[in-house]
Amino acid sequence: MQTTEILVIGGGPAGLSAALEAASLGADVTVLDSDLKLGGQLIKQTHKFFGSKAEYAGTRGFEIANFLFDEIEKYKTLGKLKVFTNTTATGYYKEDGVVSYMVGEEKYGRIKPQKLVFATGAQERLIPFVNNDMPGVYGAGAIQTLMNVYGIVPGEKVLMIGAGNIGLIVSYQLMQAGIKIAGIVEAMPKIGGYWVHAAKIRRLGVPIYLQHTIKEALGNNVVEGAVIQEVNNCFQPVGDPMEVECDTICLAVGLTPTCELLWSAGCEMKFVPQLCGYVARRDPMMRTSHPDIWVAGDAAGIEEASAAMVEGRIAGLSAVASLNHVSQETFYDRSAEYHQRLENLRAGEVGEKIRSGLSCVCCKQWG
Amino acid sequence: MVSKRVDVAVIGGGVHGCSTAYHLAKKGFKTALFERDYISSGSSGRSAAGLRYQFGTEVNIRLAQYNMKCLKSLGEDLHYPGDLEYDPAGYLWIAYSESQLAQLEKNVKLQNELGTTGSKVLTVKGIQEVAPFLNTEGMLGASFNQEDGHINPHTLCFAYADAAKALGVEINKKITVTGLISKGGQVAGIHTNKGDWEADAVVCCAGAWTQNIGRWVDLDIPVIPERHQILITEPVERMKHPMTLCLDDGSYWKQCPNGTFMLGVGKEEVKDTSFYASWDYLEAATERILPKMPILEHIRVVRQWTGPYGNTPDFQAIVGATPVEGFYIDCGWSGHGLQFAPSVGRIMAEIVNGEKPFIDVSMFRYSRFEEGDLFFEPACI
Amino acid sequence: MDKLFNSGVLTAERIETVIPPRDLWKTKKNGLVIIECPQRIPCNPCYESCPTGAILPFEDINDTPVVDYTKCIGCGRCVAKCPGLACFVADLTWGAENEALMKLPYEMLPKPEPGDEVVCLDRIGSEVSQGKVINITEPWEDSTMVVHVVVPKDRVMDIRNIKVVKNNAR
Amino acid sequence: MSIKLIKDHPILDFGHEEKKMVTFTFDNKEMKGFEDDPIAAALHANGIQVYRITPKTERPRGFFCAIGKCSSCFMIVDGVPNVRTCVTPLKAGMKVETQKGRGVLKSEEGEER
CATH class of the missing domain: 3.30.9.10 (D-Amino Acid Oxidase, subunit A, domain 2)
Incomplete structure (x- = not known):
């Protein structure tokens, strides 16, 4: 059976950061990623990131991914890091300490790590409306994959559902790809994403329908239009429904952490609405109640990629430290730096939700 | 805290607990059911969900005949709006040795004698007919009954729980029973993490978790x-x-x-x-x-x-009264219990009501272990 | 009004707060920056990109930017760096009495070329006026353009975007 | 049918010219797509949006999550049902079929039972 010192599940911003941190400290690291390409959501982001210099602020997401890939290549060459794409971790067997995985669609394997970092990311939420399963109703991540990774036109005219950061950013990206936006529908009386992202898309002439929701996707086999509806503060319909011309409906109604492996590992889990679903309880070093398992990124609670990268660093650092590969000085220096960065990222009003969510799941240390 | 009062408290929201509560309510008992997690969260919902006539001891075959009759139309009978997914796809027991085949033949003979005519012994050719995808290499024969099959264990539990609720049973989910109330040597209710319930009788349908509950009244119930x-x-x-x-x-x-x-x-x-x-x-x-x-x-x-299975030394259930007055048990089904909910739920209500059970289950008595009167069920895995 | 602001459009009283000091602005060659960043978010590339220290250091990365206009040289480096495309430069000294030069961020296709007549758009994408492109720069060589457009002077607080109309579009 | 690609982009260069174009079939119709792109993406570029028909209610399903999690894009690929086409790379000569219902298991000899 394959073995590794540290197994990182998920090769997105959090997972790659964890792997790089661990490899930089001399650990033998293996990364599994279910996608065909490494980089998770980062490779789909054409906008410049927020945050500070340490989180590559002002740099486009896909370029940040390229920086990480360069470093990954370096450690691969040194023989410290192995990366497997198109490889889905299918289970964690607690009593055997074994992770099973599937390569492609049919080949199975398993690996026995000493320490594990679960950076499994998130998955798209769905909202109920008539015909929400119809082809042409796509998740925002899927649309980004089609147009920004593979350069394929996802549709001619898109109705965006949700004005959080993802809805706003993907609308902007669609326009960059030359695709029309029929409008952005948001049930709340206020956009949920950064105000500046909304301003960018508004000055392109895109309407944002606040306090509106989608009622129905129209069409026979594929989307040929949509019906939207104004709602009041209690989400009750106001006035007549309105038909919108579009051939694609993009759902950007939030994400929820991918946590199946954490459950099967028996990690203590908690439902935290502010973090968008079930998340593992963890100490400040991102260690879960299972002493060999760490969590990082969206799997630990939905947040920006910049925070995910720092969490990955912390998890990687702590996992290697548990193998006694790190001097105390390095550990404390790096740990202090990373925690300061996280604190800065979460300090403002937009970090309030995250802060209150984290206060529900973070413990000072495991007893 | 003021304790509440019911006639009967049922411990366990698996299929036996739900069916027992339903049958108790049908007899007019004010009943409350207690489940630590959600209905069907224990072994019921995790079972292989099999239904069959093919057992190897008389009591199980007789109970099975009643079970199979009930399960066929249970959804309608309990007015359950969901789908129980009752599916008679058959059960095929395969023998790879002469002794295994002899046991299967014996089982079928007993089933036939007791009126289950659908059970039969198959040759290898017969196996190929009913299960064309099997590699029959090494197989000597099999027993088969086309009417055996499958049911959705969750909706089965929900159907009983909903029917019980409709008859006034208090279905308490996410409440942990923490002890039994004893008064003058007899059980008189339960302690829970949400307060006490007084009851004239307590029926324990806690499956593989039964042993812990028995210990509260100094019973060593051999359910492993x-x-x-x-x-x-x-x-x-x-x-x-x-x-x-x-x-x-x-x-x-x-x-x-x-x-x-x-x-x-x-x-x-x-x-x-x-x-x-x-x-x-x-x-x-x-x-x-x-x-x-x-x-x-x-x-x-x-x-x-x-x-988890709740196994007994002879892989047979323990059903009925116990040496502790007011404390009844229905446990130890050793992996085949789900399908017995219709018959045994009814029998538990009859026993609590002081009636003679409609099928004799004295073989399942608690005292058989002390008496050394074990009887093995040959048809279980 | 709040509903408009809540959808990402800067409105009346808030616009007042982002206007550079008028006296200085009127005479400052190359123009001054207007930063429309009313929400506290963890972001500071404008400060990092400013070559003259006109954008003051952030005590907390979530602070909204504060500009020392005496130091601003209207270079447009922040215009191209800001992830929110929230910085704009307006040079009131440029050209004729009724003209001004705006330096606007641009990341769309088609790309304008010097000499192009473009449509100037306001904060909700409505047409305000015609404008003439005189220069396009790419300060960070990262595909974010800064388009220099001549606009009517009295509309500098309305114009925030351009629409490039190519007659020979593919 | 022409393939719907994003030809010009202000930020990204997809390198479509350097990628290898291969031929595959969708329900026996010949189509072209880039090698190693996800099958689902190649189909979408060819204007195909319905990938399977659900077993019970017979509703059309297509692309949805693109990360191999939602089961919306299951298709029959080279005879194998329930293939997650959003994370399965396209190869030359692949036989891609709309999956109607649940898909059928085949024995080693390839015969359907």
């Missing part, structure tokens, strides 16, 4: 938890394939109504109520089943779960 696991594959179109059980290695597999295959295997397992699955089991089950049904080679396993 044992982990069992199940694998589920991706769904594929229905194929002609009955539930198949192999007496040589305890492997069993069937296709559920939604198209998924369910796979399991008899194996030395840990003796506790843990819910964790093991890689060994995945390997053992697939290694043993694939040669017997090669077409499953490329099907993908998508889930694996665990639910």
Whole structure:
């Protein structure tokens, strides 16, 4: 059976950061990623990131991914890091300490790590409306994959559902790809994403329908239009429904952490609405109640990629430290730096939700 | 805290607890049911969900006849709006040795004598007819009954729980029973983490968790938890394939109504109520089943779960009163209990009501272990 | 009004707060920056990109930017760096009495070329006026353009975007 | 049918010219797509949006999550049902079929039972 010192599940911003941190400290690291390409959501982001210099602020997401890939290549060459794409971790067997995985669609394997970092990311939420399963109703991540990774036109005219950061950013990206936006529908009386992202898309002439929701996707086999509806503060319909011309409906109604492996590992889990679903309880070093398992990124609670990268660093650092590969000085220096960065990222009003969510799941240390 | 009062408290929101509560309410008892988690969260919802006539002891066969009759139309009878997914795809017990075949023949003979005419012994050619995808190499024969089958264990529990609720039963979910109230040597209610309930009788339907409850009244109930696991594959179109059980290695597999295959295997397992699955089991089950049904080679396993059996020394249930007055038990079903909910729920209500059970279950008495009067069920894995 | 602001459009009283000091602005060659960043978010590339220290250091990365207009040289480096495309430069000294030069961020296709007549758009994408492109720069060589457009002077607080109309579009 | 690609982009260069174009079939119709792109993406570029028909209610399903999690894009690929086409790379000569219902298991000899 394959073995590794540290197994990182998920090769997105959090997972790659964890792997790089661990490899930089001399650990033998293996990364599994279910996608065909490494980089998770980062490779789909054409906008410049927020945050500070340490989180590559002002740099486009896909370029940040390229920086990480360069470093990954370096450690691969040194023989410290192995990366497997198109490889889905299918289970964690607690009593055997074994992770099973599937390569492609049919080949199975398993690996026995000493320490594990679960950076499994998130998955798209769905909202109920008539015909929400119809082809042409796509998740925002899927649309980004089609147009920004593979350069394929996802549709001619898109109705965006949700004005959080993802809805706003993907609308902007669609326009960059030359695709029309029929409008952005948001049930709340206020956009949920950064105000500046909304301003960018508004000055392109895109309407944002606040306090509106989608009622129905129209069409026979594929989307040929949509019906939207104004709602009041209690989400009750106001006035007549309105038909919108579009051939694609993009759902950007939030994400929820991918946590199946954490459950099967028996990690203590908690439902935290502010973090968008079930998340593992963890100490400040991102260690879960299972002493060999760490969590990082969206799997630990939905947040920006910049925070995910720092969490990955912390998890990687702590996992290697548990193998006694790190001097105390390095550990404390790096740990202090990373925690300061996280604190800065979460300090403002937009970090309030995250802060209150984290206060529900973070413990000072495991007893 | 002011304690509440009911006639009967039922411990356990599995299928036996729900059915017992339903039948008690039908007799007019003010009943409350207590479940630590959600309805069907224990072994019921984790079971292989099999229904069958094919047992090897008289009491089980007689109970099974009643069970099978009830289960066929249970959804309608209980006015349950959901789908119980009752599916008579058949049960095929395979023998790989003369002694196994002899036991199957004996079982079938007894079933036939007691009026279950659908059970029969098959030759290898007969096996190929009812289960064309099997590799019959090494098989000597089998017993088969086309009316045996499958039911959805969750909706089965919900149907009983909803029917009980409609008759006024208090269904308490997410409440943990923490002790039994004893008064003058008899059980007079329960303690829970949400207060006390006084009751004239307590019926324990806690399955593999029964032993802990017995200890509160100094009973050593010989129900030993044992982990069992199940694998589920991706769904594929229905194929002609009955539930198949192999007496040589305890492997069993069937296709559920939604198209998924369910796979399991008899194996030395840990003796506790843990819910964790093991890689060994995945390997053992697939290694043993694939040669017997090669077409499953490329099907993908998508889930694996665990639910404990509550085993007794003779793999037979313990049903009825106990030496502690007011304390009744229905446990120890050793892995085949789900399907007995219709008959045994009714019998528990009859026993609590002081009636003679409609089927004699004295063989299942608690005192048989002390008396050394064990009787083994040959048809179980 | 709040509903408009809540959808990402800067409105009346808030616009007042981002206007550079008028006296200085009127005479400052190359123009001054207007930063429309009313929400506290963890972001500071404008500060990092400023070559003259006109954008003051952030005590907390979530602070909204504060500009020392005496130091601003209207270079447009922040215009191209800001992830929110929230910085704009307006040079009131440029050209004729009724003209001004705006330096606007641009990341769309088609790309304008010097000499192009473009349509100037306001904060909700409505047409305000015609404008003439005189220069396009790419300060960070990262595909974010800064388009220099001549606009009517009295509309500098309305114009925030351009629409490039190519007659020979593919 | 022409393939719907994003030809010009202000930020990204997809390198479509350097990628290898291969031929595959969808329900026996010949189509072209880039090698190693996800099958689902190649189909979408060819204007195909319906990938399977659900078993019970017979509703059309297509692309949805693109990360191999939602089961919306299951198709029959080279005879194997329930293939997650959003994360399965396209190869030359692949036989891609709309999956109607649950898909059928085949024996080693390839015969359907």
